[in-house]
Amino acid sequence: MRNQTERQSWHLVLVPCPFQGHLNPMLQLATILHSKGFSITIAHTIYNSPSPQNHPDFTFLPIPEGDISSSPDIDIIDLLLGINVNCKLSFQQSLANHKQILKQQDVEEGIACVISDELMYFAEAVADNLRLPSIILRTSSTATFLARSALLQLKEQGLIPFHDSCSHEMVPKLHLLRFKDLPLSIFADFERYAQLIVYCYHNRTSLAVIWNTLDCLEQLCLMQVQQQCQVPIFPIGPIHKISPPTSTSLLEEDRSCIDWLDKQSHNSVIYVSLGSVAFLSEKEVAEMAWGLANSEQPFLWVVRPGSIHGSNWIELLPKGFRDGVGERGCIVKWAPQKEVLGHEAVGGFWSHCGWNSTLESICEGVPMICRPCFGDQRVNSRYLCHEWRVGLELERLERGEIERAIRKLILDDEGKEMRVRAKDLKERVEVSTGKGGSSHNYLNELVDLIKSF
Numbered sequence: 001m002r003n004q005t006e007r008q009s010w011h012l013v014l015v016p017c018p019f020q021g022h023l024n025p026m027l028q029l030a031t032i033l034h035s036k037g038f039s040i041t042i043a044h045t046i047y048n049s050p051s052p053q054n055h056p057d058f059t060f061l062p063i064p065e066g067d068i069s070s071s072p073d074i075d076i077i078d079l080l081l082g083i084n085v086n087c088k089l090s091f092q093q094s095l096a097n098h099k100q101i102l103k104q105q106d107v108e109e110g111i112a113c114v115i116s117d118e119l120m121y122f123a124e125a126v127a128d129n130l131r132l133p134s135i136i137l138r139t140s141s142t143a144t145f146l147a148r149s150a151l152l153q154l155k156e157q158g159l160i161p162f163h164d165s166c167s168h169e170m171v172p173k174l175h176l177l178r179f180k181d182l183p184l185s186i187f188a189d190f191e192r193y194a195q196l197i198v199y200c201y202h203n204r205t206s207l208a209v210i211w212n213t214l215d216c217l218e219q220l221c222l223m224q225v226q227q228q229c230q231v232p233i234f235p236i237g238p239i240h241k242i243s244p245p246t247s248t249s250l251l252e253e254d255r256s257c258i259d260w261l262d263k264q265s266h267n268s269v270i271y272v273s274l275g276s277v278a279f280l281s282e283k284e285v286a287e288m289a290w291g292l293a294n295s296e297q298p299f300l301w302v303v304r305p306g307s308i309h310g311s312n313w314i315e316l317l318p319k320g321f322r323d324g325v326g327e328r329g330c331i332v333k334w335a336p337q338k339e340v341l342g343h344e345a346v347g348g349f350w351s352h353c354g355w356n357s358t359l360e361s362i363c364e365g366v367p368m369i370c371r372p373c374f375g376d377q378r379v380n381s382r383y384l385c386h387e388w389r390v391g392l393e394l395e396r397l398e399r400g401e402i403e404r405a406i407r408k409l410i411l412d413d414e415g416k417e418m419r420v421r422a423k424d425l426k427e428r429v430e431v432s433t434g435k436g437g438s439s440h441n442y443l444n445e446l447v448d449l450i451k452s453f
Helices: 004-009 020-035 075-105 123-128 142-156 190-201 215-228 256-263 284-294 321-328 337-343 357-363 376-386 398-409 413-433 436-452
Strands: 011-015 038-045 059-061 113-117 134-138 209-211 234-235 268-274 300-304 329-332 347-352 369-370 389-391
Touching: 004 234, 004 376, 004 436, 011 020, 011 075, 011 256, 011 413, 020 038, 020 113, 020 436, 038 075, 038 190, 038 413, 059 075, 059 369, 075 113, 075 123, 113 123, 113 347, 123 134, 134 369, 142 190, 142 215, 142 376, 215 413, 215 436, 234 436, 256 300, 256 329, 256 337, 268 284, 268 337, 268 398, 284 300, 284 321, 321 329, 337 347, 337 357, 347 398, 357 376, 357 413, 369 376, 369 398, 376 389, 389 413, 398 413
Parallel strands: 011 038, 011 113, 038 059, 113 134, 134 209, 209 234, 268 300, 268 347, 300 329, 347 369, 369 389
Antiparallel strands: none
């Protein structure tokens, strides 16, 4: 056992991206590394800042990002580009001061390493300026990385933008993916999106890459990435699975839904959550509502406040819907998702297919209805449905199709077969994260690498 003085000599600065799907894995990684004997500083933007009260063992270092987040019209790509410009100088000053404070506290080795989200590339540049080792955390799948890396070349070849008639054609040299599955942005024109890809994927100076994925899911993609990568990669995922329990949600979780789930039959409930970013029109919400009602299956529906255009919460749900479904439906603003997915009453997950949600569902052996909204969600959906075969693709947000998909997943033989495959994947993940498994071994190698700096 390392004594406290020795523990403090290994000090890490982690820089998360301020979106739920990125912030969660970084804070979970911080918890894992803290359990391995490292002391942790979280350097974060003021925008979507994490709560220090949830992580009393960490030091928190705010990085002012200016006023870029104050405009309601700013899109995600502009926000990220702005953060990287505005935070570089303030982070350099804060990190230099932090190094000095550690020195005054007789922390012999000071900062051992800076670990930053791939989208926070300013942190890597600052670490390089201060002659500190750095490591990148990539929170998407390796399949998404390969697809995003191919976008610039596809653009040069004149294959992007693609015509609707080509949307179902296979993309050259990308396993499984059709043109419609490419991780294109809906938030910005291609030129600004391409600029972000270049900054995130090219000419990096970090000494390693941590990946929130695992060998049994993405072996071929991981082999391809390692061939392209000049530094070691560490697929230690699913990070949430190996992290000690901790609260990382930016939104308040409504636990009353667990009591409701306790009253439902085994594998009967469809859990519906489209993530922390997606927005829906009143028409789309009406189709979802009547599809859920007509399926006659119990459902737990997460409706994020403000996610329906023109309403604060559920004021625009169709007339008669809530009275019609009665106790068969439970609607909450946000749910403790990992606990929900692990509940025996849940038989399926209707998801936007963000990578965190995808991994959490796989870890609990829950098959999915896939309705991706943008970006990497399309790649994940394609792999869920056609590689791992634990997902049903929902092509159209139309009540009849929704009803059929739910009933197929929960009641039909096809859904039962998917549930068997999902349970098999769950067991393979447990082997990977257990002692001697691939993720377990990669984590140990990562810890040894950081201690060698």
